[in-house]
Amino acid sequence: MAVWGIMLTAATLLEPMIMNEIRYVRPGNDFQTNVTFFRKIEVNGANDHPLYFYLKKSCPTTRDFFEPIARLIYSPLRNNDVRCNFEKFLIDRKGKPVKRYDASTRISDMRVDIESLLFPSVEFVYGSEAVAVRRRKRDWHELRNDTPDLNRPKYGGDLEKKFEIRFDLN
Known part of the structure; x- marks a missing residue:
């Protein structure tokens, strides 16, 4: 099993995280994670990454609403857009998306x-x-x-x- 952390841009006006932030700031104390982190990519809008285009097309959205439009920094808006940085996708061994989870879903769930x-x-x-x-x-x-x-x-x-x-x- 592998867990990937993909830095998202073009979701909201939240400041994008830099790679060392987890290690030195959140939670800090030289925290080392087993998650493989990748460079920042766009997940929504006209320039959404092909991986996220595929994931979003394969799994329905978990929310029926968008953030206030003033906070969204991409276009066009699509119903299956990633709504929050902590949404999760479960993918099987063959690369097929199985399920999409809301940002509020705990890993234990x-x-x-x-x-x-x-x-x-x-x-x-x-x-x-x-x-x-x-x-x-x-x-x-x-x-x-x-x-x-x-x-x-x-x-x-x-x-x-x-x-x-x-x-x-x-």
Whole structure:
């Protein structure tokens, strides 16, 4: 799994972040992140980057409204534009966009979707939420003697919840 941080311009009049800001200012103290950061690109308007054109075309917007027009510094305005710098896109191993998340979505709320892509043959259960994916019998035979322990160490916050694993034998 990879997490990419792409610096956005042409979204609003927010001051664009420089690459060292995370390390020295937010949160500072020589913070090192595992996110791969890329150069700033335009994500909306006439000069939107082809990657974001593809992502926006593939996944519907999460908001039905725009910021006040005076704050937007690009044109033309399109319904599927990125509305905020912290919107997230989930992309599968083959590069196909799977889902778009609002800026207010916490990473822990994306967990079920992420793990269903990482472990497509496993059913993860969090309380009443479940993701069930069929498993071919051939794959089950490969795993039954070497079933990984996916109840891995806890990472804090909502991610500390233990989860149970169910294999679908159908």
